[in-house]
Amino acid sequence: MALLTSSDRSQTDQKTETNQVIAEYRSNNLRKVLTIGGLVLAAFVAFVVATVVGPIHLSPMEMLRGIFLPGQVDETTRTVLWNLRLPASVMAVLIGAALALSGAHMQTILDNPLAEPFTLGISAAAAFGGAASIVLGWTVLGNPQFNLAAVAWLSALVAVAIVAGAAVWRGASAESMILLGIALVFLFQALLSLMQYSASTEALQQIVFWTMGSLQRANWVSNLIIAATLLIAVPFTVFNAWKLTALRLGDERAAALGINVQRLRVSTLVVASLLAASAVAFAGIIGFIGLVGPHVARLLVGEDQRFFAPASMAAGAMLLAGAHAVSITIIPGVAVPIGIITALVGVPFFVLLIFTKRRIKC
Numbered sequence: 461m462a463l464l465t466s467s468d469r470s471q472t473d474q475k476t477e478t479n480q481v482i483a484e485y486r487s488n489n490l491r492k493v494l495t496i497g498g499l500v501l502a503a504f505v506a507f508v509v510a511t512v513v514g515p516i517h518l519s520p521m522e523m524l525r526g527i528f529l530p531g532q533v534d535e536t537t538r539t540v541l542w543n544l545r546l547p548a549s550v551m552a553v554l555i556g557a558a559l560a561l562s563g564a565h566m567q568t569i570l571d572n573p574l575a576e577p578f579t580l581g582i583s584a585a586a587a588f589g590g591a592a593s594i595v596l597g598w599t600v601l602g603n604p605q606f607n608l609a610a611v612a613w614l615s616a617l618v619a620v621a622i623v624a625g626a627a628v629w630r631g632a633s634a635e636s637m638i639l640l641g642i643a644l645v646f647l648f649q650a651l652l653s654l655m656q657y658s659a660s661t662e663a664l665q666q667i668v669f670w671t672m673g674s675l676q677r678a679n680w681v682s683n684l685i686i687a688a689t690l691l692i693a694v695p696f697t698v699f700n701a702w703k704l705t706a707l708r709l710g711d712e713r714a715a716a717l718g719i720n721v722q723r724l725r726v727s728t729l730v731v732a733s734l735l736a737a738s739a740v741a742f743a744g745i746i747g748f749i750g751l752v753g754p755h756v757a758r759l760l761v762g763e764d765q766r767f768f769a770p771a772s773m774a775a776g777a778m779l780l781a782g783a784h785a786v787s788i789t790i791i792p793g794v795a796v797p798i799g800i801i802t803a804l805v806g807v808p809f810f811v812l813l814i815f816t817k818r819r820i821k822c
Contacts, residue, residue, distance in 0.1 A: 492767040495760045499774035503553065506781035511549040513789050516540050551678040552784040552798075553777040554686045555743050558735040560753030560776020561693060564769055565732035567754055568704050569725045570634045576750040577736030580637065580729075581619045581644030586740035588648045589615025591655035591667045605677055608670070609741040616737035619644050623733075624726050637729070673746035673799025675784055682742045689738045693731050700724065701765040708763050746799050748806025749776050749783075779806075 512518040518526070518537065526533045526541040533541075562577040570579070577583070592598050593611040600614065601607040622644065627637050656667055697704075703724055706714045711721045739746070753776035754768070761767040783801040790796055 489767075492761040492764075492771075496767060496771050496774060499757075499760075499771055499778060503556075503774050503778035503781060506778050506785065507549050507553050510552055510781045510785040510788075511541075511545045513785055514540075514545065515793050518545070547678040547680055547683060548675040548784065549781065550683050551675050551686065551743065552781045554683060554690065555675075555739045555746065556749055556753070556776040556778070556780030557773040558686060558690055558693070558739045558776075559746065559750040559780070560757075560772040561690075561697065561769060562732040562735040562739075563750030563776075564754040564757065564772040565697075565704075565728050566750070568707060568765070569728045569732075570638055571708070571710075572634065572638065573755070574751070575638075576747075577732065577739075578645075578745070578747070578750070580623050580641030580733070581648055582616045582733055582736045583740050583745045584645045584648035584652065585619035586612040586616040586737060587671050587745055588652045588655065589613070590670055590741075590744070591652055591659070594663050594666050594670075595655045595659045606681075609682070613737050613741035615648075616733065616740060619648065620730060620733035620737070624729055627726055627729070628722065634725075637725075669797060670744045671799075672797035673744040673802070674795070674797050675743055675787075676795050677742070686738050686742060689734055693735050696727075696731050697765065697769045700728070701769065704728065704765040705763065744797075744799065746780070746802055748802045749780050752806050752809060753779055 508520055508523065512520055512523050516536075518541065522533060522537060523541065523545075526537055527546075530538050530542075559577055563575070566575040566577060566579060567573055572579075589598075590608050590612040592615070593608045598611050599607055600610040623637055623640055626640050652667075652671075656664055659667060703714070703719050706717050706719055707721065707724065714724075715721050736750070754772045756775040756779075757768050757771035761771045780798070780802070783798055783805060786805070787796045787798045787801045790801070
């Protein structure tokens with residue numbers, strides 16, 4: 461009887477301990493969900509601020525009426541809102557989310573906290589393509605704006621194809637991908653410098669402004685294309701969330717769990733590159749969002765991709781929407797290239813993250 465009582469007590473203790481672990485797990489997950497909700501709210505606030513500020517100031521109520529009840533605002537307000545403010549603000553949110561998700565994937569598959577969408581030469585290739593369309597007149601589409609974006613996008617995909625092909629040939633190791641990416645960065649930067657050297661004064665101004673990053677060419681068609689890339693990337697991320705989380709444990713452990721590491725790494729590279737290429741094609745080179753956004757998410761919710769990926773997207777959207785608001789207000793009447801703002805703000809912010817980094821339990 462005493463033995464049965466002792467056994468019963470042991471089973472009761474085990475059940476109590478199991479219930480405590482489950483309760484702690486659920487509480488931890490709830491905290492992460494609430495954190496993501498807070499980041500989404502912050503991104504929405506940044507979006508509202510980026511929409512209402514500018515040479516023609518709009519109140520938040522005017523913005524809401526202009527969006528949901530356009531008949532109740534005057535023609536000037538409606539034109540400013542729908543043709544100028546909303547396209548740029550929406551693009552800031554979309555590109556911020558795209559770059560941050562791309563950076564999160566790059567850091568995961570390369571197992572490198574310093575990886576970002578442009579580590580593998582994607583931005584340098586896109587910049588070269590855009591410059592070539594301006595200087596050499598490379599033409600894919602009849603519309604000049606969309607032609608520049610298309611040539612830049614195709615150039616970025618060439619770099620992706622080189623890295624992905626070499627990765628498959630060499631076994632898709634993170635080291636070989638990084639080394640090849642660095643080589644491509646220098647190659648395309650040299651070709652970009654050659655384009656700048658041979659460009660006319662007017663063409664050189666266009667190249668410099670484009671490579672600094674800008675949302676001033678935003679329109680609803682470009683926003684729709686960027687949103688379409690996100691609609692491809694998000695389901696891919698959801699479907700492969702546990703595989704990407706397992707990949708953080710190392711290639712050998714991931715393979716032991718039945719994951720095809722090479723296929724996962726290459727497919728994730730293609731999706732991340734598609735996001736980065738689309739962002740660069742329409743907005744030029746915008747640095748630090750793909751680097752800082754995932755670090756903010758990792759600091760808040762850990763490495764579990766179920767929470768890490770959406771938190772990265774929300775953080776990226778918040779950061780770029782906020783940077784856009786700063787870029788159109790820092791000098792009245794002038795839109796400072798947003799790449800300058802993200803670099804000036806991103807460097808000290810990233811340094812602060814490094815020195816305040818703490819381990820988060822996943």
